[in-house]
Amino acid sequence: MPSMRETCPEKVEDILRRFPQRKSASIPLLYLAWEVYGYVSPEAMEEIAEILGTSPADVEGIASFYTMFPLKPLGKHHIEVCTNISCHLVGAQPLMSHLENRLGIKSGERTEDGRFSLQSVECLAACAWAPCLHVNGKEYQKVTAENVDELLNSLD
Numbered sequence: 001m002p003s004m005r006e007t008c009p010e011k012v013e014d015i016l017r018r019f020p021q022r023k024s025a026s027i028p029l030l031y032l033a034w035e036v037y038g039y040v041s042p043e044a045m046e047e048i049a050e051i052l053g054t055s056p057a058d059v060e061g062i063a064s065f066y067t068m069f070p071l072k073p074l075g076k077h078h079i080e081v082c083t084n085i086s087c088h089l090v091g092a093q094p095l096m097s098h099l100e101n102r103l104g105i106k107s108g109e110r111t112e113d114g115r116f117s118l119q120s121v122e123c124l125a126a127c128a129w130a131p132c133l134h135v136n137g138k139e140y141q142k143v144t145a146e147n148v149d150e151l152l153n154s155l156d
């Protein structure tokens with residue numbers, strides 16, 4: 001697989017230009033790796049370490065600290081279910097259980113066919129419309145175990 005420096009050298013250079021302290025470019029480069037590879041692979045972390053002149057362990061420490069960086073390949077439809085307090089109080093757990101049963105996977109996993117991945121996440125800042133979830137970043141509100149099948153059926 002071509003590296004980020006081969007795929008989009010101008011983006012790598014632009015990031016490095018904006019951060020005179022090389023290590024400060026870690027997070028933008030992790031976002032770029034996610035964009036290029038679809039997740040932050042071990043190979044991407046090695047490449048970032050090489051670019052920054054640091055160790056892969058340093059980069060992995062940053063990538064694994066922030067839960068938003070996917071360290072495994074995601075499904076075509078990545079479902080993030082908020083299980084924080086406001087959503088929890090109005091049915092996030094039954095919603096999560098329903099999705100796990102329907103998809104046959106647990107939070108943090110991907111279906112064998114690669115169509116879906118599922119992740120329990122912290123507050124998505126839509127507490128007034130709880131329970132809510134994101135599919136590939138698009139927000140769905142007042143989603144319940146009772147009405148989520150309609151949403152799943154609408155996804156190709």
Ligand code: FES
Binds near residue numbers: 086125
């Ligand atoms: S607690 Fe679920 S959106 Fe805030």
